[in-house]
Amino acid sequence: MKRIYPDAQTALEGLLFDGMHLCVGGFGLCGIPERLIDALRDAGVKDLTIASNNAGIENEGLGKLLGSRQVKKMISSYVGENKEFERQFLSGELEVEFCPQGTLAERCRAGGAGIPGFYTKTGVGTQVAEGKEVKNFDGDDYILERGIFADLCLIKGWKADKAGNLIFRKTARNFNAPMATAGKICVAEVEEIVEVGDLDPDAIHLPGIYVKRLISGAPYDKKIEFRMTRERETA
Amino acid sequence: MKRIYPDAQTALEGLLFDGMHLCVGGFGLCGIPERLIDALRDAGVKDLTIASNNAGIENEGLGKLLGSRQVKKMISSYVGENKEFERQFLSGELEVEFCPQGTLAERCRAGGAGIPGFYTKTGVGTQVAEGKEVKNFDGDDYILERGIFADLCLIKGWKADKAGNLIFRKTARNFNAPMATAGKICVAEVEEIVEVGDLDPDAIHLPGIYVKRLISGAPYDKKIEFRMTRERETA
Amino acid sequence: MPWDRNQMAARAAQELQDGYYVNLGIGIPTLVANHIPAGVEVTLQSENGMLGIGPFPYEDEIDPDLINAGKQTISELPSTSYFGSADSFAMIRGGHIDLTVLGAMEISEKGDIANWMIPGKMIKGMGGAMDLVAGVKKIIVVMDHCAKDGSPKFIPGCSLPLTGTNVVDMIITDLAVFHRADHDSPFELIELAPGVSAEDVAAKTTAHYDVAV
Amino acid sequence: MPWDRNQMAARAAQELQDGYYVNLGIGIPTLVANHIPAGVEVTLQSENGMLGIGPFPYEDEIDPDLINAGKQTISELPSTSYFGSADSFAMIRGGHIDLTVLGAMEISEKGDIANWMIPGKMIKGMGGAMDLVAGVKKIIVVMDHCAKDGSPKFIPGCSLPLTGTNVVDMIITDLAVFHRADHDSPFELIELAPGVSAEDVAAKTTAHYDVAV
Numbered sequence: 001m002k003r004i005y006p007d008a009q010t011a012l013e014g015l016l017f018d019g020m021h022l023c024v025g026g027f028g029l030c031g032i033p034e035r036l037i038d039a040l041r042d043a044g045v046k047d048l049t050i051a052s053n054n055a056g057i058e059n060e061g062l063g064k065l066l067g068s069r070q071v072k073k074m075i076s077s078y079v080g081e082n083k084e085f086e087r088q089f090l091s092g093e094l095e096v097e098f099c100p101q102g103t104l105a106e107r108c109r110a111g112g113a114g115i116p117g118f119y120t121k122t123g124v125g126t127q128v129a130e131g132k133e134v135k136n137f138d139g140d141d142y143i144l145e146r147g148i149f150a151d152l153c154l155i156k157g158w159k160a161d162k163a164g165n166l167i168f169r170k171t172a173r174n175f176n177a178p179m180a181t182a183g184k185i186c187v188a189e190v191e192e193i194v195e196v197g198d199l200d201p202d203a204i205h206l207p208g209i210y211v212k213r214l215i216s217g218a219p220y221d222k223k224i225e226f227r228m229t230r231e232r233e234t235a
Numbered sequence: 236m237k238r239i240y241p242d243a244q245t246a247l248e249g250l251l252f253d254g255m256h257l258c259v260g261g262f263g264l265c266g267i268p269e270r271l272i273d274a275l276r277d278a279g280v281k282d283l284t285i286a287s288n289n290a291g292i293e294n295e296g297l298g299k300l301l302g303s304r305q306v307k308k309m310i311s312s313y314v315g316e317n318k319e320f321e322r323q324f325l326s327g328e329l330e331v332e333f334c335p336q337g338t339l340a341e342r343c344r345a346g347g348a349g350i351p352g353f354y355t356k357t358g359v360g361t362q363v364a365e366g367k368e369v370k371n372f373d374g375d376d377y378i379l380e381r382g383i384f385a386d387l388c389l390i391k392g393w394k395a396d397k398a399g400n401l402i403f404r405k406t407a408r409n410f411n412a413p414m415a416t417a418g419k420i421c422v423a424e425v426e427e428i429v430e431v432g433d434l435d436p437d438a439i440h441l442p443g444i445y446v447k448r449l450i451s452g453a454p455y456d457k458k459i460e461f462r463m464t465r466e467r468e469t470a
Numbered sequence: 471m472p473w474d475r476n477q478m479a480a481r482a483a484q485e486l487q488d489g490y491y492v493n494l495g496i497g498i499p500t501l502v503a504n505h506i507p508a509g510v511e512v513t514l515q516s517e518n519g520m521l522g523i524g525p526f527p528y529e530d531e532i533d534p535d536l537i538n539a540g541k542q543t544i545s546e547l548p549s550t551s552y553f554g555s556a557d558s559f560a561m562i563r564g565g566h567i568d569l570t571v572l573g574a575m576e577i578s579e580k581g582d583i584a585n586w587m588i589p590g591k592m593i594k595g596m597g598g599a600m601d602l603v604a605g606v607k608k609i610i611v612v613m614d615h616c617a618k619d620g621s622p623k624f625i626p627g628c629s630l631p632l633t634g635t636n637v638v639d640m641i642i643t644d645l646a647v648f649h650r651a652d653h654d655s656p657f658e659l660i661e662l663a664p665g666v667s668a669e670d671v672a673a674k675t676t677a678h679y680d681v682a683v
Numbered sequence: 684m685p686w687d688r689n690q691m692a693a694r695a696a697q698e699l700q701d702g703y704y705v706n707l708g709i710g711i712p713t714l715v716a717n718h719i720p721a722g723v724e725v726t727l728q729s730e731n732g733m734l735g736i737g738p739f740p741y742e743d744e745i746d747p748d749l750i751n752a753g754k755q756t757i758s759e760l761p762s763t764s765y766f767g768s769a770d771s772f773a774m775i776r777g778g779h780i781d782l783t784v785l786g787a788m789e790i791s792e793k794g795d796i797a798n799w800m801i802p803g804k805m806i807k808g809m810g811g812a813m814d815l816v817a818g819v820k821k822i823i824v825v826m827d828h829c830a831k832d833g834s835p836k837f838i839p840g841c842s843l844p845l846t847g848t849n850v851v852d853m854i855i856t857d858l859a860v861f862h863r864a865d866h867d868s869p870f871e872l873i874e875l876a877p878g879v880s881a882e883d884v885a886a887k888t889t890a891h892y893d894v895a896v
Contacts, residue, residue: 001489001511027731027768028754030747053768078808086805098806101730102772102814109769110353114563114605116372118345118353121817122776125795125848128813137351137381146372158748163513163522163549169437170765172748174732177767181564197548202404203438204551205767207521209491209513209566222747225754230739236702236724262518262555263541265534288555313595321592333593336517337559337601344556349776349818356604357563360582360635363600393535398726398735398762405552407535409519412554416777432761439764440554442734444704444726444779457534460541465526 004214008039011187011213016045023179024052025155028225031172032061033156035189035217051075053175057082077101111147112181150183157190161199164208180210189217239449243274246422246448251280258414259287260390263460266407267296268391270424270452286310288410312336346382347416385418392425396434399443415445424452472644473663478612480505481642482571486512490568496540498612499571517598519558522550563605570606574613576628579677581638584630603634615643624677646671658682685857686876691825693718694855695784699725703781709753711825712784730811732771735763776818783819787826789841792890794851797843816847828856837890859884871895
């Protein structure tokens with residue numbers, strides 16, 4: 001079975017169509033599938049509905065696809081400071097479904113786990129609950145949220161072996177873990193592809209069953225949104 | 236904060252009462268919290284409702300608590316060959332709620348994740364669906380299953396650091412992972428307690444937030460239910 | 471001559487495709503692993519939390535922490551990964567497993583399956599069977615064509631409590647193979663064991679099916 | 684004299700207990716980490732998937748793969764663990780986090796909170812705020828007592844879109860502290876900033892509350 005592709009463009013061959021739904025991993029600019037986003041932009045596929053916690057910033061992350069007007073709808077929890085996003089959103093060109101961050105993560109996990117709906121307290125009594133079924137369990141109200149299942153999931157890992165077993169690094173794991181499971185096919189980019197047997201079988205974050213196509217995207221020049229430091233105490 | 240206890244008996248102090256609900260990890264005899272089960276038996280607490288995939292075998296695992304008649308009800312997917320179980324079950328002394336294995340795992344994860352109910356295709360049109368709400372999503376029927384949230388969770392890990400961060404070993408992870416989250420308090424036994432910093436932060440299976448009380452149960456003499464081997468090819 | 475257990479398993483193995491992730495039930499289904507076609511790479515899943523099941527271990531490799539869903543000791547492979555039960559069934563329920571091979575007591579012509587309890591007998595539980603038939607992409611049943619008393623097992627409607635409704639894609643018995651293209655179509659008889667005629671099969675089957683042999 | 688940002692954070696920090704797992708929001712809540720009482724061990728959670736947040740990194744420790752929920756670079760501790768977003772919010776929604784400290788635009792006397800959008804202004808989204816107020820055991824709000832135009836923020840009912848209903852346990856403003864024992868009880872004024880009188884607070888508050896100072 002062919003799993004490893006030479007680059008992002010070939011890894012997406014045959015998977016793209018206008019109007020498709022995607023799940024895209026990452027939190028802010030941390031752990032985003034940069035190479036695959038670039039390939040999406042270059043492919044020119046449009047009218048995309050994208051579930052992603054954030055929408056990138058201008059010219060970074062999913063901001064690139066907003067710039068090229070390929071996105072019809074975002075399902076996100078926070079869209080930060082992005083002038084082009086704001087312009088498209090306010091003009092009505094871009095549709096946005098705001099979804100609480102934990103609900104978004106769980107909706108993706110649920111979709112990937114064959115669960116079409118689940119009840120949560122998050123958002124009860126707020127705008128988020130509008131139009132949703134409310135059910136009382138043991139005296140408390142909960143709202144019904146739907147699983148998300150996309151046509152294609154794009155994620156970024158740290159290392160993967162040739163069988164597709166993948167590990168993430170630090171907080172770059174974030175939405176990549178649940179989103180990898182939430183679609184018909186998942187394409188992953190990693191910083192290094194290693195031999196089968198190089199990763200500890202007890203420490204795999206994402207088993208190879210979810211990683212149908214894999215590329216090495218190195219070298220990475222990872223962006224930082226808010227660079228904070230402290231001073232070293234001088235002796 | 237006190238997290239490490241000298242033995243199973245002291246680790247359970249103040250947590251036990253008749254009629255309580257428990258989640259107990261393990262699959263068959265693999266990864267069962269042996270020391271904590273012994274301490275439960277010695278404490279003599281009774282009328283227990285226990286969610287556990289299996290019910291042990293005679294004089295092993297939860298079979299010990301069946302032998303001492305401490306169990307009122309089991310929530311399990313498979314109860315295997317256990318004569319005492321069979322006798323109590325057939326005579327009506329023991330109540331059993333059969334729950335599909337994946338539904339049981341998900342009910343525990345859901346309970347631990349603040350999800351009181353979720354929909355699944357598992358069991359639709361079977362005895363398992365009786366009395367449960369059926370809902371149609373996108374043309375298919377699903378049944379509503381409830382989250383499980385117990386008074387006490389007992390689990391067995393491989394190693395934990397003094398901050399409670401815990402890792403499992405091979406298939407001994409099984410139900411220990413979701414069940415650790417599904418109760419008011421989780422007590423864990425492990426084979427080795429290590430220093431904070433000894434475990435890879437990217438490879439923690441169960442963060443310390445879930446492990447409120449911890450004991451080292453070593454040495455273990457782990458039981459095997461079906462010992463299968465193959466012959467070495469001779470040269 | 472009817473197929474024996476190994477031949478039934480070998481027939482099921484012909485359904486394996488390169489890259490498949492497969493869950494094998496206990497009994498004859500387990501034997502399918504011995505018949506994986508050359509050049510086909512298949513990864514076996516065990517619902518207790520493992521992908522990449524190896525063969526039974528050598529005596530000195532036995533590890534109580536390493537068992538399959540039948541609670542038998544097994545070995546791992548270089549490609550193995552472990553996970554917890556919730557993640558394992560997320561994989562199964564979510565449709566990520568390509569194929570499962572299971573035994574059964576009864577199959578109905580609508581693709582219902584009964585394989586977990588017999589009223590009046592001690593109930594042991596359904597284990598992961600209901601999750602597997604509800605979640606896996608393709609369900610193959612391997613079973614004797616008739617029960618020990620000679621009564622058909624592929625029947626119009628199941629008499630035993632169900633494990634799942636309208637889920638079975640293929641039935642492999644010691645006499646024949648039945649298949650259906652999708653869950654709205656009737657089963658078709660597509661293959662016969664050597665020396666077994668379509669009439670022999672018809673005489674031992676009460677389910678309605680189409681004949682394509 | 685009203686409390687400044689650091690004093691408000693220090694007051695919130697007095698609510699920390701040994702062994703607590705705590706999630707701190709952006710802004711003044713982040714400052715709470717600087718005021719953890721001696722002898723109290725607290726583990727900070729970041730909803731993007733981390734338990735055990737360390738201080739901001741030294742310049743040469745900066746790691747783009749290591750950020751907090753405010754997307755700021757941070758450092759790890761020996762006790763740190765990482766996990767994915769679904770597991771992180773399972774922890775939050777499941778009630779495993781003991782305490783969260785958040786900012787707010789409005790709080791109602793029923794404990795409703797509004798802190799995510801102002802109609803007519805660009806909506807940025809609720810992030811994890813709705814999950815935190817719905818799931819965490821104890822919710823403390825730290826905010827200025829009045830808006831910039833002088834209007835009260837602790838009011839009978841919120842005018843802005845809600846983040847959660849009947850969820851807030853304690854309100855710490857620059858003027859006073861309000862607390863309620865449970866979600867069926869009214870808030871009580873339990874503390875005043877130095878030089879601030881109960882009458883000062885009453886004059887700047889439209890919410891109904893009991894007085895216990």
